[in-house]
Amino acid sequence: MRSSQLGVGVVGYGYWGPNLVRNFAASAAARVVAVCDRDPLRLAALSRHHPDVSATSRFEDLLEDSSVEAIAVATPAHTHYELALAALKAGKHVLVEKPLAPTADLVRRLIDEAERRRLTLMVDHTFLYTPSVRKISELVRRGEIGDVYYYDSTRVSLGLFQSDVSVIWDLAVHDLSIIDHIIDERPVAVSATGSRHVDGSPENMAHLTLFFDSSCVAHVNVNWLSPVKVRKTLIGGSKKMIVYDDMEPTEKIKVYDKGVTVDGSPEKAHQLRIGYRAGDMWAPHVPAKEALASEVEHFVDCVRNGAAPLCDAASGLRVVEILEAATRSIAGQGQPVRLGSFPAAHRPRRATA
Amino acid sequence: MRSSQLGVGVVGYGYWGPNLVRNFAASAAARVVAVCDRDPLRLAALSRHHPDVSATSRFEDLLEDSSVEAIAVATPAHTHYELALAALKAGKHVLVEKPLAPTADLVRRLIDEAERRRLTLMVDHTFLYTPSVRKISELVRRGEIGDVYYYDSTRVSLGLFQSDVSVIWDLAVHDLSIIDHIIDERPVAVSATGSRHVDGSPENMAHLTLFFDSSCVAHVNVNWLSPVKVRKTLIGGSKKMIVYDDMEPTEKIKVYDKGVTVDGSPEKAHQLRIGYRAGDMWAPHVPAKEALASEVEHFVDCVRNGAAPLCDAASGLRVVEILEAATRSIAGQGQPVRLGSFPAAHRPRRATA
Amino acid sequence: MRSSQLGVGVVGYGYWGPNLVRNFAASAAARVVAVCDRDPLRLAALSRHHPDVSATSRFEDLLEDSSVEAIAVATPAHTHYELALAALKAGKHVLVEKPLAPTADLVRRLIDEAERRRLTLMVDHTFLYTPSVRKISELVRRGEIGDVYYYDSTRVSLGLFQSDVSVIWDLAVHDLSIIDHIIDERPVAVSATGSRHVDGSPENMAHLTLFFDSSCVAHVNVNWLSPVKVRKTLIGGSKKMIVYDDMEPTEKIKVYDKGVTVDGSPEKAHQLRIGYRAGDMWAPHVPAKEALASEVEHFVDCVRNGAAPLCDAASGLRVVEILEAATRSIAGQGQPVRLGSFPAAHRPRRATA
Amino acid sequence: MRSSQLGVGVVGYGYWGPNLVRNFAASAAARVVAVCDRDPLRLAALSRHHPDVSATSRFEDLLEDSSVEAIAVATPAHTHYELALAALKAGKHVLVEKPLAPTADLVRRLIDEAERRRLTLMVDHTFLYTPSVRKISELVRRGEIGDVYYYDSTRVSLGLFQSDVSVIWDLAVHDLSIIDHIIDERPVAVSATGSRHVDGSPENMAHLTLFFDSSCVAHVNVNWLSPVKVRKTLIGGSKKMIVYDDMEPTEKIKVYDKGVTVDGSPEKAHQLRIGYRAGDMWAPHVPAKEALASEVEHFVDCVRNGAAPLCDAASGLRVVEILEAATRSIAGQGQPVRLGSFPAAHRPRRATA
Known part of the structure; x- marks a missing residue:
């Protein structure tokens, strides 16, 4: 039919x-x-x-x-x-x-x-439809890693220079959409730096930091002029931490039962005793399917x-707002740029899930 | 005797x-x-x-x-x-x-x-005395990689939290001393962001960008709260590019004969034709010696x-000036901080070498 | 037309x-x-x-x-x-x-x-048409690695069990064709062992050693029941040594300027002084083309x-002769089987090249 | 005191x-x-x-x-x-x-x-006292991987040539002691091949296969003349499979929930339907302690x-019997050599554990 x-x-x-x-x-x-x-x-x-x-x-x-x-x-x-x-x-x-x-x-x-x-x-x-990001999203949403402390991504390679957009519109956009999807909080400001090594071309290398009201932070490192291809994201949480390496043929996601424990009161910082926890690592099976x-x-x-x-277009809007703000921040050599109030996301928040 | x-x-x-x-x-x-x-x-x-x-x-x-x-x-x-x-x-x-x-x-x-x-x-x-950094310095100084486009380092692990200094004074300092040593130009400004995930502790995670008058840029990613240990630096040049991975047991330095070539005039950016060059990779033998x-x-x-x-203390001073400026920039969420005029270095510059 | x-x-x-x-x-x-x-x-x-x-x-x-x-x-x-x-x-x-x-x-x-x-x-x-094997063949033929001491290959994965042929006819055949192509000498005997872990199926795991009249030796490790995919071949030579790792996305071939040097006469074995040489590693660029x-x-x-x-069919014949002999050797738990006189190869030998 | x-x-x-x-x-x-x-x-x-x-x-x-x-x-x-x-x-x-x-x-x-x-x-x-081998032994003994199908080890590097013993007495001995420890069955025969590339020196490269009465098999690949250091063992089981990579700084042991399932009767081999199972990978935390x-x-x-x-000396005896038999097999180009009846081990067998 x-x-x-x-x-x-x-x-x-x-x-x-x-x-x-x-x-x-x-x-x-x-x-x-x-x-x-x-x-x-x-x-x-x-x-x-x-x-x-x-x-x-x-x-x-x-x-x-x-x-x-x-x-x-x-x-x-x-x-x-x-x-x-x-x-x-x-x-x-x-x-x-x-x-x-x-x-x-x-x-x-x-x-x-x-x-x-x-x-x-x-x-x-597209990345939101990869089995890897779906698995990470599931792990974060069900509380497996605890509070998200940070998202830190490196996305570099000898990439196709684009003439009409800088590297952040080409590569960082992937991370921004993933961050928008897996972190249940909207960033409030961005600081970014970038540089161009080919005269007449837009920035081919940039670093973005996204600030949140909580202590969560996101950082994205993108580069069209790297000798090696790296697609590696660390996601730190209060309970566990994830390494997502998209260059691995299998076991792209590894979950580490590692972290710190704190003994003592924050008021007496110099007396804090920080312990280190090292447990098992676990790589959940992720079935192969084209995103x-x-x-x-x-x-x-x-x-x-x-x-x-x-x-939806609302998520696309949130991503473009960050890209716009990051572009201004790059022009200001890292000068932080506040992000406006975003439209509510359509997807259910964790609090109500 | x-x-x-x-x-x-x-x-x-x-x-x-x-x-x-x-x-x-x-x-x-x-x-x-x-x-x-x-x-x-x-x-x-x-x-x-x-x-x-x-x-x-x-x-x-x-x-x-x-x-x-x-x-x-x-x-x-x-x-x-x-x-x-x-x-x-x-x-x-x-x-x-x-x-x-x-x-x-x-x-x-x-x-x-x-x-x-x-x-x-x-x-x-100490890093300046490692055989790896000495070899990189030699490669840069003899022009092997051409103009240095960037230095981009990731230095993260589940590290020893220090109570009296933040992660940049503990880890980024290594990169700053290497940058001071191998890049024949002084940075003019720094933008840095950082965050702390343990109440009462200093920043355990930070990202620094150093700006130079040329198009050279340096970026350093340091983190005491990473599930995996990474010690990886990419150094991009106009002729070749270096990957320095200190976690490798051997072949810590790899030199890639890769890059872009530009055809067309910068005035007509939209007509730029960028070519990609992929040649051999080479890992110079670096003898093992304790730094x-x-x-x-x-x-x-x-x-x-x-x-x-x-x-010498002058290089130590240059590094501390950057750390001080980066600390201020972190407080300003990436607000760039200009670096003062540095005392002349004692070591001979490449121009006169 | x-x-x-x-x-x-x-x-x-x-x-x-x-x-x-x-x-x-x-x-x-x-x-x-x-x-x-x-x-x-x-x-x-x-x-x-x-x-x-x-x-x-x-x-x-x-x-x-x-x-x-x-x-x-x-x-x-x-x-x-x-x-x-x-x-x-x-x-x-x-x-x-x-x-x-x-x-x-x-x-x-x-x-x-x-x-x-x-x-x-x-x-x-097919492997003879991969850019990697063509490059290895070129390196061997032009004397880059000196005399070939050994070819040692591991070709294991969770592979498709075949019902009509054992793993050596499915996987080892690739190595045998490569050996036939790059080693300028015909093997004189084979010893092989194999085992089956699924009742009613042919051998899913095997190890072959090929003997030559010279001190050259070839070994092939094949397995359909490995948890990880490995495609790694070491080729040792009197001058240099090659590691060919087909699982690497790039730099599949690495040439190591490493080896031993001998000081003293072979008659006085206990007085031999063996020196170790560790030089650069080099990964020639190999263009991507589908074999x-x-x-x-x-x-x-x-x-x-x-x-x-x-x-040609003559090379196919040489490979099948080895597979037949290896099959007999497997039945005899490693019992060596002599290989008959092979028809002359059509390709020019190095001696006359 | x-x-x-x-x-x-x-x-x-x-x-x-x-x-x-x-x-x-x-x-x-x-x-x-x-x-x-x-x-x-x-x-x-x-x-x-x-x-x-x-x-x-x-x-x-x-x-x-x-x-x-x-x-x-x-x-x-x-x-x-x-x-x-x-x-x-x-x-x-x-x-x-x-x-x-x-x-x-x-x-x-x-x-x-x-x-x-x-x-x-x-x-x-010494290897029996490494935290890694102790963990593997524990996993095998508690039935985590099911029946042991195979032990397949690669132990190669540019190693110290010894003048009085061949590479099997220097390197394979490690694997033989591990096999003796973790496999609850004694080998009944050995086939081995070896070759020497330095005149006057003993064999610097060898491959051993150990046969057991069950379908279990062990293979050891040792080499003093490899350009790279490899210390990697695959252990296949009916339920799970282990990769033990001693060159990894951490996560030396990875347990793969992978394997095959068989549908159909062994009598009708051509109708066997073999399924493939791919599940999670898991790296148990192994505390660092000097063996x-x-x-x-x-x-x-x-x-x-x-x-x-x-x-105990009985285990040392079992290992030396295999080394002696392997030495004879090497002289016979893989000719299998039966192993005598071993003295009973002192350690409790799994059946009675």
């Missing part, structure tokens, strides 16, 4: 677009109707791999095609806002590559447009049910 | 003191005359291992003993200044654990005292020759 | 067949005409991914189709001989999965058939030019 | 002797009375570190000294038998470096001598209580 499948159009068939097409095509709940790209070579590649999908260089073809119910935007970052807005105005549900838009204000306009038209607007924060496969299924579900996606 | 050996006294026989005693004792050019500690158990341990060394609980005994020509200070950080000053006033050459003093002003007073009395004052920046053995030999040489040590 | 492309048929579309089809399809010099498999689900999968390729459950369709000039056999091991022979008799060039046949005698019959009909018969020893892509190109070239393939 | 301490003499102060002296000296239950070595430089080193211990070049001095109740033998392998026998004849308890003697017959003579005189005779199989410290305490206890040591 083809008619029950969600008709999807994809704009942009460069690096990420082929993955979207492949996963929508493999999903029983969707079918790819048409793909738009300006590059004829890419369209030719599409036709070789997906002969049954319409190939077009005109975005309007997607907008005008009534069998296209949803559009996935996988073009360069600076075009996301305009294309997503046009798609919404044409009545299409939208899945947008991160970031949703270059400023929080523009993200809010997209949200308004989607809400007014009761359309699903989802941002492609994007889970994500496209979730998107189709949300379109069908009208439910708010895990990566 | 005992008389030709430098008579050394050591104050503090806790964590580091035994290493100093062992290395001075093993050196043909020195002999350990006396050791001072307040703890009788530690003095008993000393006598077991070094029955020929005087054990005393009175620091004055060291000052008054004319056969003690030099004093090594290995006590808690907040006592360094006072003990070093007293030693200098008693006419002793001094080797002090890092940091020299809690403020740059106090370091300057120590320097004045040492210069007036023509005594050697050296700070124990402290080299360091005590160097200290004795400097005392004998009146030469300025590699880790 | 379609007519200039080699028409290829593939029999077997299970684990490896899809890779063959994909690579032949991607090659400009070939086109996949038809694929045969008994399983309708697999044929359906073929049609989804390659709608332009004929799908059939009858092998005869491939034999009878004159546009099929060559047949690739990717079925279970015990069917290779029969299918390959039928293909040769039908006048097709043949590429066969390893092993060519279950006994050396049957391999010789295939060789005879191919020679009589002047057809190309090649065995799919099978190179292999299918090479196969097409050989068919076109009539040249003997790198993995 | 010095008199209650066991008086110990040590013969041999080369590589291992200093460790024995240090650990006996640090034990409250023992004191080192005298040390014997032929090399005056070594005796001088002893006197520097242990001024209160008698230094002598005459072994007879130890034998004749009535305050020496026990003698530890740490000389080259070919002298162990003679020195141990003389010590027993002089009425001393004896701790001998592995191996006890060059042949099983000579080991039996030592055992006879010790039994007749009711003296403790213990062999220094030799535990071992000397155990030795003193056994002397005092007359209890059979964990590494």
Whole structure:
């Protein structure tokens, strides 16, 4: 029954677009109707791999095609806002590559447009659909590691320099979405530093610190100019600590029963006796599943049910607000920038769970 | 000929003191005359291992003993200044654990005292004597990696919380001394963030960014509350890049012939074409030698020759100035703090080498 | 010009067949005409991914189709001989999965058939086409490591148990083909041990030692029942030593300038003084390229030019002779089995190179 | 109360002797009375570190000294038998470096001598006292991994070539003692291969397979001529599998909940359906303690209580029988050699535990 499948159009068939097409095509709940790209070579590649999908260089073809119910935007970052807005105005549900838009204000306009038209607007924060991040989220939510003390991520490699966005919009965005997802508290300020080593290019290296009202802190180290690829996150908790190493072929997540114990009263700091606890390490089995496969299924579900996606536009907005603030902080050499009050998240908080 | 050996006294026989005693004792050019500690158990341990060394609980005994020509200070950080000053006033050459003093002003007073009395004052920046850092320094100085783009270090573990200093005075100090040594340019500002997860304790986790007038940048990530021990530094250069992993049993230094090439003019940023270069990796053989053995030999040489040590007090001053500024920046949540004009370094600069 | 492309048929579309089809399809010099498999689900999968390729459950369709000039056999091991022979008799060039046949005698019959009909018969020893093995081969041939002292490989994982062949026919065969390729000397005997831990299954774990007339020795450790995946080979030489770790994402090959030096005459063994040499380590850059892509190109070239393939049937024969002998040795709990005189290899020997 | 301490003499102060002296000296239950070595430089080193211990070049001095109740033998392998026998004849308890003697017959003579005189005779199989092996033993004995399918060890490095024994007597002996300890079944045959790459030296590289009456198998890979140091053992079981990597600074033992499940009857092998199980990995915390410290305490206890040591001479005999048989097998290029009936072990078997 083809008619029950969600008709999807994809704009942009460069690096990420082929993955979207492949996963929508493999999903029983969707079918790819048409793909738009300006590059004829890419369209030719599409036709070789997906002969049954319409190939077009005109975005309007997607907008005008009534069998296209949803559009996935996988073009360069600076075009996301305009294309997503046009798609919404044409009545299409939208899945947008991160970031949703270059400023929080523009993200809010997209949200308004989607809400007014009761359309699903989802941002492609793929990492939230990886089995690893889902497992970490589960561990944190069920209290396995206690209070989260810190999230400290290193995401560096000899990466693809982008011309329109700095490394924080390309790489740190992944960590910001994970932090937004697993830490049950909103950051209140950001301090960031960055540097550029190629004249005329945006920052290729940056470090961000996010402050929370609690003693929780998050730090993200991103770099397009590293000789080795590192994807390693330490998550410290009052009970246990997690090391998430995405470069490991298996056992990506290790949970350490390690920490400190404090004996004595904080008033008499010089008399504090700190003990060290070293227990077992445990690597929960995490089944292999392609994140994007889970994500496209979730998107189709949300379109069908009208439910708010895990990566709804509100979470996309929170991430863009931090990126904007971090960009200002980088310009001020680490000058801290306060973050505004965020819209309430749709997902249930731990306190009420 | 005992008389030709430098008579050394050591104050503090806790964590580091035994290493100093062992290395001075093993050196043909020195002999350990006396050791001072307040703890009788530690003095008993000393006598077991070094029955020929005087054990005393009175620091004055060291000052008054004319056969003690030099004093090594290995006590808690907040006592360094006072003990070093007293030693200098008693006419002793001094080797002090890092940091020299809690403020740059106090370091300057120590320097004045040492210069007036023509005594050697050296700070124990042990890492500069490791075969690894010596090899990195050699590679950088001979231009092997080109212009230094960045130094990015992660130095985390489940570490010994200290009650009198924060983690930056305990761990970041190592990186600051290495940066001071290998980068031929002085930092002009620092932005730092830190957090504490044990009430009543100083910051146990911090991130520092050092800015330079050039595009060079340095970042240091230190943490006493990590489940795993990481000692990893990436050094990016215009020609090559270095990964220095001190946890590796061998091949601690790897040199990667990797980087980017730029085609196009910086004025037309959007037309920049960036190429990626991936060549061989090379791990130079680094002979194993205990850093402290080299360091005590160097200290004795400097005392004998009146030469300025590699880790002279001026370098100790530069490091303390950064630590002081970083402490202020941490209080301001990353607020950048300018660094003053530093005294000229004694070591020859690359330009004149 | 379609007519200039080699028409290829593939029999077997299970684990490896899809890779063959994909690579032949991607090659400009070939086109996949038809694929045969008994399983309708697999044929359906073929049609989804390659709608332009004929799908059939009858092998005869491939034999009878004159546009099929060559047949690739990717079925279970015990069917290779029969299918390959039928293909040769039908006048097709043949590429066969390893092993060519279950006994050396049957391999010789295939060789005879191919020679009589002047057809190309090649065995799919894929590892010889990996950039890593090509680089190792280059290093060995140009004398970089000196005389080869040993080849010692560990190839273990939680692997797919096969019902018709033991682990040596499945995994050790890779090492035997590499040894045949890089060591310029033929083994003279084999001793092997093996064990089975699943009743009714063939050996799932085995260790082989190959003896050479020189002091060179090769050892292969294979196991389908290991909790971790290891693909690590040490190659010791008189000048240098290689570690080839196929699980590393990059720097798979490391060359160590390490070894021993001998001082004294062998007659006075107890007076030998052995010195140890530890120099640099070097990881040559190896460009990423899929082995099978190179292999299918090479196969097409050989068919076109009539040249003997790198993995010609003679090399396949040598490997099967060792596997047969090793199987006998396993039955005798390590009892050594002499290897017969091998047919001369087609490739030039180092001595004459 | 010095008199209650066991008086110990040590013969041999080369590589291992200093460790024995240090650990006996640090034990409250023992004191080192005298040390014997032929090399005056070594005796001088002893006197520097242990001024209160008698230094002598005459072994007879130890034998004749009535305050020496026990003698530890740490000389080259070919002298162990003679020195141990003389010590027993002089009425001393004896701790001998592995191996006890060059042949099983000579080991039996030592055992006879010790039994007749009711003296403790213990062999220094240090690995049995490491926290890691103790933990593995505990896991195996309590049935955590189920039936032991295999023990497969790689113990290679650029090691110290020995002139009087081959690599199996130097390195494989460690694994043989561990196997003897953790596997509750005696091997019935051994097949081994070895090769020598330095003229006039014994085998520097060897591979051993031990056969058991059950389907259990053990394999040991030892090599003095490896560019990298590997100390890795896989232990496969019917329920779980262990990886023991002694090169890891922490988490040396990892327990994998992985394996195969079999569906179908063994009679119909071709219909066997094998399933794969992949569960969590778990690294039990193993406290750091120097093995030799535990071992000397155990030795003193056994002397005092007359209890059979964990590494009694019977276990030393079993190990030497295997080494002798393996040496014969190496001469026969893997020819299997049956192992005789072993004396009953003193330790309780699992069946009765």
